Amino acid sequence: MIQRLRGFRDMYPEAMRARRIVFNKICEIALEFGFHEIDTPSVEHLDLFRVKSGEEIIKQTFSFVDKGGREITLIPELTPSVARMIASRKDLVKPVKWFSFPKMWRYEEPQSGRLREFYQFNADIFGVENISADAEVLALAMEILDSLGLKNKYVMRVSDRVLMENILKSLGIKRVENAFYLIDRKDKIPEDEFYESLKKISSEDSAQQLVEILSLKGEPDKVLSKLKDTERKNTLLELRDLVKAYSKEFILDLSVVRGLAYYTGIVFEAHDAKGELRAILGGGRYDNVVELFGGQHTPAVGFGMGDAVLEILMKREGVWPEEKIEVDFFVAIIPGYRKEAIKIATLLRKKGFHVDIELRERSISKQLKYANRINAKYTVIVGDEIKKNRVTVKNMETGEQRLVNIDDIDAIIQP
């Protein structure tokens, strides 16, 4: 027996229905925010990912040489494809606000919240220099989580690459990239180890100061009041005010870096409030990426949210939709009335109801058992009475059963 691959999922109808409810909700919020759906190839030239992310990400790809000798890969992230799409259409009227919810693949060791195949919701705004786009994207991310029942169950942590770069420079730390890499790993390694590594690229005094700064987390004005930098202070307070106009709040947390090196401004991550899980979502501003793919200079800000951590968190918080299938009607058939039953089912389907029908030739009691199994709200039994245009309708919850004229049948429930 051939099994599925490790880190991949089979989604049976019960689980899929719950997931579909969640996915639809997420996309609906994106539409409410004036974002438009796009779709990109799931396979791209491997070079597309080398441009932006370097060899590091290549190690984690499902990449291969195709039958035509091309070095190609399953997409491990969306940004390069989207940036390519932006770069190759000079006629696009900016700003553009795009979202999509594709599958992605990463060749990593599967663990809780990390799969080899996953879905990732992506939303990006291209063509807006100023902070109002960052606010719009942050508000979208938070509204998605709130609308999924996660209000107060997560923390949105925001930082700023420009501010951090200024801080690093003022501390005399010149290897900024290395510092970012290190800070990004801070929560994953022991405190000592972090401190020792830091001292390799900075003085002991600076290292101490930096550790202190990285521990600052909280309301933006409180955190900012402890810093000397004034250049970015106003921008960050403006961001806070704009986000507040959306009725949302974030904390400033300078330890947030977002590993990938291409961010150029605001970066953010949402984490479960208990701090038990990997990041729920992450994103930021990346003003130089579209140029990398041959496009005009195009400021950009966006985020990605995988489905794995989100599902774990929603289940933990009891807000994941019930995993069950259901239909509005099951049409049961007394022997000899199949064609009449099909007509009744067709009638109900035309009205938009979800309708299953007996396809075998089981006894009525077995058909009712089956109707229960698929969570039919009502069972319509088609038999002799159909000659008088009537069918028996059984409410599967209450057990109540009555003869109904087929013209009145759709009044029983709304689709």
Add this chain to the structure above:
Amino acid sequence: MIQRLRGFRDMYPEAMRARRIVFNKICEIALEFGFHEIDTPSVEHLDLFRVKSGEEIIKQTFSFVDKGGREITLIPELTPSVARMIASRKDLVKPVKWFSFPKMWRYEEPQSGRLREFYQFNADIFGVENISADAEVLALAMEILDSLGLKNKYVMRVSDRVLMENILKSLGIKRVENAFYLIDRKDKIPEDEFYESLKKISSEDSAQQLVEILSLKGEPDKVLSKLKDTERKNTLLELRDLVKAYSKEFILDLSVVRGLAYYTGIVFEAHDAKGELRAILGGGRYDNVVELFGGQHTPAVGFGMGDAVLEILMKREGVWPEEKIEVDFFVAIIPGYRKEAIKIATLLRKKGFHVDIELRERSISKQLKYANRINAKYTVIVGDEIKKNRVTVKNMETGEQRLVNIDDIDAIIQP
């Protein structure tokens, strides 16, 4: 500049919105027919496809050896994955009716209606031996096409593997598989070539008779009246009657084979009525496949429909949705009123409207131009009047403009 791969598509918002309308409609019809959505991995062990389809299909796969040395492939079809899912859950209460609409990949030369990456809608019923399941699946396929505006624009062609096998045997043709392979290619090769190839596996007399039988196309009873076989006659007439109860019709066309060797009964294909395009969809009964994957004997019938031919046909027939984006509201901002504008946008979004908002700081005339570009139905201008709880609402179609109290704003249009 790195291009996308040949045979792959970038889907910009305008095209994607049309596609989403079509995809949603298809899934909604499946739900109305009592089918439930599932999801399968996009990558599987290559062996999974060897089991069912043999080496032939392997040539057309995007397959490779992963970093762990596994021979894996992007899925070229869905049936093996679904059969594996059925086989590995002994507790499933039958029948089950499943659908999905995943991406698939085939390494073939791209041409009109054939891409290397495409979406394919799939629907299958497992666990029903009798012909009522074939009828349900056929009716679903036809209802999908009808509901997409293709009524009378396509022909559903049905044949029967058992009937054809009986005919081949009665003609003394023993290499049944070869004959099916040949018949499947009939429309793709010149008549002479077909006839000559046929004579290699049959007598001249039988070849002539077979050519005649293959030319029989039309109403099931007319076609059947010209055949000796009686064993399958009743089954096929029953199928016709059941499908008729769904208000649908098909023609019997014995030249339909469906290349893949695993079909065991009814096979069918829908073609555009003008006969210009590749098949729109195809399917049939495959009662032995689940066993191949280690499951119990499980009768099955289903079909697959790619998105490429469907799109070409719908565009040709003028029923493809208009390719344009739109939003309900664009919120324009007079300088100094950004936060108030965000609050108005948030209010409208909470009510379910699709709302974009000015993210730059453009002049009102430029903002209105942009609102037009994104096909906003209304533009809400937030300025001084917000102090009196009022905004200017402009109907973008009629140009009509009036001051509206923000409490009345959502009465203007329904979401």
